[in-house]
Amino acid sequence: PCCASRPKVRKFQDWKCMRSKSDKKKPLVPSLRFPEFREAGAWEVKKLGAVLTFQTGFPFSSKYFNEIGDGLRLIRNADLKSSDRMIFYSGPYEQTFIVNNGDILVGMDGDFSPSIWGHGKALLNQRVGRVSAKDGSSLTFLHFSVSVALKLIEQRTAQTTVKHLSHTTVEKTKWPIPIFHEQQKIAHCLSSLDEVIGLESHKLDTLKNLKKGLMQQLFPQEVA
The missing domain is CATH 1.20.5 (Single alpha-helices involved in coiled-coils or other helix-helix interfaces)
Known part of the structure; x- marks a missing residue:
């Protein structure tokens, strides 16, 4: 009985060894790659917070809101998809919340798709985020890459009436970066x-x- 049990143990150990080898993650390499980077190795998985900054907007006081063009335009979540109704803000604000053409903005409620702002100087309102690239990262690349990451986050977010995004979720998301x-x-x-x-x-x-x-x-x- 003792001798008969030994082969079974060896087989189980062999199976464990085979499983551990097969479970190793394959290198993250895109199926389509430019020739000069085919020997550059796999993309490195990083937290997005290591390559970008995700700034959230400010809760500006509604007592300074107007529709007559007094002050700076206020960028709300709805303004990323439509310009049917523009709201302006005539009160005080900090320079860090000024948005310029070319900035990458993300609606934090409902649809998380990033968009490139192109309607002039404006203010970043609450529930709208801005993506900025850290040193060593391409902002244009991040726009394309983050759009895929945010779509996955959106799909994985619990089904509610309106889906909500937080800057912490974005910055902690792990993503392959070349x-x-x-x-x-x-x-x-x-x-x-x-x-x-x-x-x-x-x-x-x-x-x-x-x-x-x-x-x-x-x-x-x-x-x-």
């Missing part, structure tokens, strides 16, 4: 595509307006 020069290469590639998409979208809008104008002229506007 070396700086590879970040720059990826950022240039994707931003170039965005420029082409923007130009084509403008052409499409122009054609739609042309068609609309032609239809107004080619068909009678009044029925007798």
Whole structure:
């Protein structure tokens, strides 16, 4: 009986060894990579807080709100998707909450997709966050990379009426990050595509307006 039990023990140990080898995580390497980085090794997993700063907006007093254009425009969560109703703030504020064109903003309620601000100098209101790159990181790369990370956070957030994001959740999220020069290469590639998409979208809008104008002229506007 004693001798019969030994092979079973050895088999179990062998299985444990095989399982531990198979459980080792594979290096994080993208399936598509620029030639000059194919020998650069795997991307390093870091907490996002190591490569970026996530600043949350300030709870400005509503007694200074107005819609007549007095003061600076206030960026609320809804303003990241639409400019139908603009709110301005005429009260005191700190310079650290000023937003300029090119800043990356994130709505912290509902949809966490980042967007690039392009509507002039404004103020960062509460429940809106701003992503800034730390030294050694590309802001443009972070815009593309963080958009994927935030979408995963959004999907994993408990199903509630409105999903909420915190700066702590963003900064503690672990995410693969390549070396700086590879970040720059990826950022240039994707931003170039965005420029082409923007130009084509403008052409499409122009054609739609042309068609609309032609239809107004080619068909009678009044029925007798």
